[in-house]
Amino acid sequence: MQVLRELVQIITRIKLRSIRRLGFPFNQDTQLGEMYELLADQAEDEDVARAVTGQSSKSGTFRRLKSDLVDRLIASLFLVDLSLPSYNNRQQAYYIIHKNWAASKILFGKNARMAAVELAEQTLRQALRYEFNDLAFDLSRNLKLHFGTVAGNHNKYKEYAKECSRLQKVLQAEMMAEDNYTRFISEFVRKKADTAVILEEAKKAHLSLLPYTEQYDSYTLHLYSGLLEMGIHTAASAYEVADGVCDKLIAFFEEKEYEASVPLQIAYYQKLLCSFQLGKFAQTTDFVIRGLELLQEGSYNWFKFQETYLVLALHTRQFDTAYEVFCRATGHARFKAQQEEIQEYWRILEAYLYFLFEMGELENAATDKRFTKFRIGRFLNQIPIFSQDKRGVNVSILIIQILLLVSQKRYHDTFVKIDAIEQYSRRHLFTKDTLRSFYFLKALLELPKNSFHKVAVQRKAAKHLEKMRAHPLEEAGQASFLTEIIPFELLWEYITGLLDNDFH
Template identity: 35%
Template sequence: MEQVDLLGSEGKDASKVSEFYEALLDGRFDDDDDAADYFFDADRNHSSYQKLKSRTKSTLLNHVFFLNENNSDFSNRQRAYFRCYRYWAASKILWGLYGRQIGSNIAEKVLKQAKFFDFSDIVMDVAKNLRITYGTREGNQKRFDEYNQLYKKYHQINYYEDLAEEYYTELSMGLVKEKGIDRERHLKAKAYYAELEEVMQKYDAYRLHLSGNLIRIIAHTSVNDYENTIRICEEAITFFEKKKYAAHLPLQVFYYQLIVCHTQLKQYNAGKKAAEKCLDLLEEGSFNWFKYQELYFILSTHTQNYQQAYRVFLNTVNHRQYDKLPANMKEIWNIFEAFLQALYHLEKVKEEDGNDHLSKFRYGRFINATPHLNRDKRGMNIPILVAQILTLIIHRKYTRAIERIEAIEKYCSRYLTKDDTYRSNCFIKMLLQIPANNFHRVAVERKTAKYLKKLRSVPLDMAKQTHEIEIIPYEELWTMVISSLDTSFRSGKSRKERSFAGRKSRAASS
């Protein structure tokens, strides 16, 4: 056999490939020109450098077939997925090299695994090839009929699985940018599920039930029907838990939706139970583990379990993998910290275990701690703005709060004018009335009464907004803020007012 190029192989070229690979891992090169200059004293277009790149890519591709699927991080279904595709590729290559008998033996072993783990596309492809082998090569009628029937069955299953994925993908595309009540999406999802319902009862195929149930969920979440969404999630979880293999992905998906629903309905105990079950499915410190911590935090704040939210925060930011998260994910926890420090100063949270994140919180540092999410003007910039105003009010930064009024009013008029930001628009206007009325509780309550009425007219579970926007439900946050005010007038002047007063004073003395 010819030698297969792998990292660590002998030879001058192989050594250079290994060196290139290690340098890429270490981040030693800024770009192709930098790498080409190091190896060949040339630019990126030099033929020798292009050959090195090509051979490195080919070598790394060879390593894909030596993947250790027994890695403990993989579920049994993931391990079977890698094994089936590698052996199926080997079988087809052997058929092409006239090793048809051994290729067929391998294919039949792949088929057994693929059927058990619901890899219907592999079953269909293997059955199609085996019916040709037994029909044209061996003339075995019994085996031909067996694989022909199997092919037809799985061809139909694949058709409906692909159709379900197509429908779910189509419905999901709009959800990336627009969330909230959507009657048109609701009706379309209902129609798509009606088309799939009968075949879902006929076949227990993995992809069919994953996409089919997600379509059912969209039909209900698009009209904020959380009760029925919970029912569907529980049915889907029961279905996948009955599988003889570990169906981690769909279980994570449906538990996630379940927690969102319990959060919206303020069902803390049920939400906590779902969160804990799902966290058992996740590798601690993984990307998805951190995403679930975000949801667990929101669940805790929405159900007034503020001390638990603080513990989730500590568990997350003190994790050894936290610093490796993408910047935008860490910024979310910076926002959470700002709300926690507000709760701390409102005496709703106590620091624990010697941690002093909240007592040492600095407003100026927070202002510069969310550069990526600041750009999301109709999304996560809203809680950033709320946290900023809230901090200034709680810390009695009267002058700075007044200085922010004009800029924030312009922001509201520009970005918070649609239905999906209605509650945020009302609440921010309420907060702005605090410095505008000199922090006097009675005056503030009088001036904000109309906005509070508007806010209550669109409850959180009916609002056209994503669940991430309100870190703490506005009604509850408003009650806490109002209780922190007193009946004394607090004067504060903006820089413009102070400058005008200074000029007036100097003019009077001259």
């Protein structure tokens, strides 16, 4: 049923109206129409089957209806406008060019050659302009065959034969870049992979692409070559070099005569992550503004970009900027429409901002009811998904709990959590990627163990903090900002500043 659900999300009720006037793909008062409406209303599979056929979703009758609806919705793709007003020129061209390419293939197959050739030539010009080289190659090949064997137009044949030959070489280079990048990602994510060997092979693969990137000004070639180069340097924690690769990609794709939004979004977002690792903030304003311009406001990627920008601001002590980003994102009309895990992470960010508010760092939030009425218990009840994330974001939840309990002098509640947190740390955090979190939690546990006595806590925690500093943030990888929302060193300054030399 997932195939059907995806089709229903694409061919919405509004888009269906225009072609229903033709009696296609189905009438509303039929079984197919009823099935479509139920799927559009997000009904469960079994409920759809019972309502439409009176039988289970495994029955032959329902399977046949489902197959018929899939076929009709796929056929409808060619009759509805799939572009959106928010799409840029290349995104809109994608659907137009693919539709016309398919139509020209059908016309050639039906021997309607005049119509086929006219549409193929028009589509080829568009495909070349927007660098859909795979379609352009196929169109030029069809036109070469037509003018060389059917129409007998030698000049046209030579024109398309030359174009076909050129595009074949470009496509080979593009496929090599795609293969090299895909192989790198596939190998790198394997748990037992030898990172050093993979990086060495990836470097050789990238070097093999350089003659082609110098020769061809290809969208796909430069995208995957750039992603491969960027991946090599980020995997090796060479963020200064990776930042330079981002600049190179941005310069290349900003020069295109159309808006190359996908590679630019990737490059600007990756540059933001590099800035996070390098602790840069002053230079981010211009490229953050441009990065957000490329994103549809209120989209998933828009919120992810804002999320990363906020954490970068926290890591560089730009707390007012972080609060402004928080208000802009959570106040957006589409915030509540985001996936639950997205909303949960913003609630965790809110908790850290609240801690800064208690530390006197957010004067602008003095009248914000989210902070003046913040409650730890309510916060914990609002994050059920990440509370189960044993090695990831749940670490940031445990840390903020301890920080808030200590800031509110709820010492008994902190004592109660010692054993559970110690067992959790040993079981889930003593791994290469989470050692900073492991040692920071060990330092925090010295608070209740030493009765919150400032001198005693600092003396006992020193060894854990020294081990933590032996694993700098840049070694932890780019996903580390999900757990280390505010640098642990800074949090330790705040927490020890709350202590005195009395035993509690």
